[in-house]
Amino acid sequence: MRLTLVALILSLASPALADTEAVIRDHILPGQAAFSAGTRALAEAAQADCTAAALQPAYNTAFDAWMGISHLRLGPVEEAGRYQAIAFWPDARGLTEKTLRRLIAEEDPVVNTPHGYAEVSVAARGLFALDYMLYDEDFASYEAGSYSCALVQAITADLADLAGKIEAEWLSGFAETLRSAGQPGNTTYLSAREVTQALFTQLTTALEFDADQRLGQPMGTFERPRPKRAEARRSGRSLRNVTLSLEALRQMASLLAEPPPAETLAAFDMSLKNAERLDDPAFAGVETPQGRLKVEALQQNIRAIRTAAIEEVGTSLGVSAGFNSADGD
Structure with missing residues (x-):
């Protein structure tokens, strides 16, 4: 009831x-930099000691950084299937x-070709390929020199290359594409309102992905988890x-949004508290x-967060949830 009242009040205002600049400056660019640095450190660590146990700390640092930007399915990460190459899941x-x-099994020499691994199927690239190689008992017992x-x-070098290119393209062009929406020559965003819609869609789509995929996949059905x-x-x-992701x-x-969306942030805080209490790291x-x-x-x-965001943030910005690119339909 309270959220509905808030939405009604906000709808009466223009x-x-x-705040595109704040999102770019304080959220997007620092996140891209952290992921680029994390993957670069991981690739360097793999050159020094490729064994699974040695790489696990750097892998988790890089994955943590990815979770700070995994919701941003726009711009450079969407080019040439990069998102899937980073996170095929x-x-x-x-x-x-x-x-x-x-x-x-084939000892495919593609791993020895400079940048050749970029041509391999996305299923064998990125963070989830490393999840197998570093943690699965059928894969992780390899020795140095094998x-x-x-x-x-090869996987870590390819991942670092992807992250570096994505960060560079944000810095050299796409951040300015968002900032210059509606200006002559900007054919990607014809108005600032389109950028507002795009950024808000990243938020609502990611919340849906957290609920339906990150939680829904392991839940399955009651009869068949x-x-x-x-x-x-x-x-x-x-x-x-x-x-x-929630953080x-x-x-x-x-x-x-300005002022900060109190109801939405409170819903986030409740979810984060409940996640902290959930002692089930792999949802077994x-x-x-x-x-x-x-x-x-x-x-x-999490679904309550999304509802709050649509009613509070979306209403104040005059935008809707938008198309869910994660669905692929």
């Missing part, structure tokens, strides 16, 4: 524009495992990814009724 058909097994070692070095479909379950990151989205929401507990209930409660919390 719609504001998103969900993977219901098990293509990552199949492709990695084939590469290792083909798997060279494969990990699917804990093995949890994101990054091998590294035990499934819940951490949800938490980091990043909370920051973005706080920057989008969904196989029990009690464990599933806890994850389902968090899912409902």
Whole structure:
């Protein structure tokens, strides 16, 4: 009731524009820089010691950085399938495992070709290929000097190259494309309102992805839970990814609207508290009724954030939830 009243009051005022500069300066560019630095450090670590145990800390640092920007499905990351090359998930058909097994069995020399790994299937690239190589018992026991070692070095170098190019393109062009919306020569965004819509859509789409995919995939159905479909379950990151995503989205929401959207931020805070209480890092507990209930409660919390954001932030900005690019339809 309170949110509906807030939305009604806001609807009577002239719609504001998103604080695009604040989102770019304080959220997008620092996030891109952190991911670029994290993946570069990971690639350098792989050259020094490619073994799984040695790389796990740098891998988690890079993945943490990715969670700060994984909701930004616009601009350079959308070019040439880069997003999928970084984060090929969900993977219901098990293509990552199949492709990695084939590469290792054949000892495909593509790992030895400079930049050649960029031509490999996205299923064997990026963070989720590394989740297998560094944590899965069938893959992670390789030794230095082995083909798997060279494969990990190729994956990390490719990932660092992707992240570096994405950051560079934000700095050299796409940030200005957002800033210059509506100006002559900008054919991507014909008005500042289009940028507001695009940024707000990133927020609502990501919240939907957290609820429906990051939680919905392992939940499956009551009769058939699917804990093995949890994101990054091998590294035990499934819940951490949800938490980091919510933290990043909370920051973005706080920057989008002025004044800060109190109801929306309160909904974020409730979800983050409930996530902190959930002692189930890989969502293995969904196989029990009690464990599933806890994850389902968090899912409902996240859906409540999205509702609050649409009614409060969206109404104040005069925009709607928009197209969900993560659905691919």
